[in-house]
Amino acid sequence: MKQETLTAGTTAPMVQESRHRLAGDIAIWIFILAELLAFGVFFIAYAFTRANHIELFDAEQAALNRNAGALNTVLLLTASYFVVRAVQAAERLASAASARWLLAAIACGAGFVVVKLFEYAAAFEHNISLSSSPFHMFYLSLTVFHFMHVILGMVILTAMWNGARAGRYRPGDMNGLETGAAYWHMVDLVWLILFPLVYVIH
């Protein structure tokens, strides 16, 4: 009886430890909080600047390609889903499957980049620039700032893909994979506010 109690007492905390922990390196999470703060300030600045230029913001927002924005939301969400599947596959020791999911995520990220480049090409054709209006200043700086995060995210996903192909991630040694995944999900999370704010709400 005493022995049973002791055993239960020693194993329970171990299970709890593996199930209740931060996924990924603490450093990436500090970085993610800093990024969320920066984007948050940017979003709030957009909303209050709009409050002083409502007609201008509404008219120029209406000229944006909302379909491209929605398509890019679907691409980012799908990439995030593929990254989750890659992490789950690694949890099951399925490295090859994990690498395939990561490759699919990279393809979705590339899709986002292509759609965004078409959008920018159309904007520049209409002489949209940082100085053409307060709305364009926010539209370009916010989306380009986010775009650079997508590019960095794809570099990180590629490194994760290489790691998965080499069989580097396994239960108990998931830190590299989870750290990169957390960064990618942050890029997605920020877009989930950016899209309705800049493309939809008026």
Added chain:
Amino acid sequence: MNSHLHGTPRRATWLWATLIVATLLTWGMGASGATGRGAIAILAAISFWKGAVIILDFMALRHAPLLWRVVTLGWMIVVWAVIAIAYIKGLPQ
């Protein structure tokens, strides 16, 4: 050893499908030109819900110490609350 910190593929697939449906809803509201307090509240709620799925399930913060959930979900709440105040200020009285 396998703690399933990141949930099951089945749950992830369901969540992804609901995220896509929510995105179509946001897109549809944009296409219909919905505006006003109600539209802002619905769009903010959809965005918050999607963000909560990413934070709790995809980032697996559901299993992290409480402070991480408070900070990240709190970030979304504060950002949307301030955006909503700025927008409601601009609505016709």
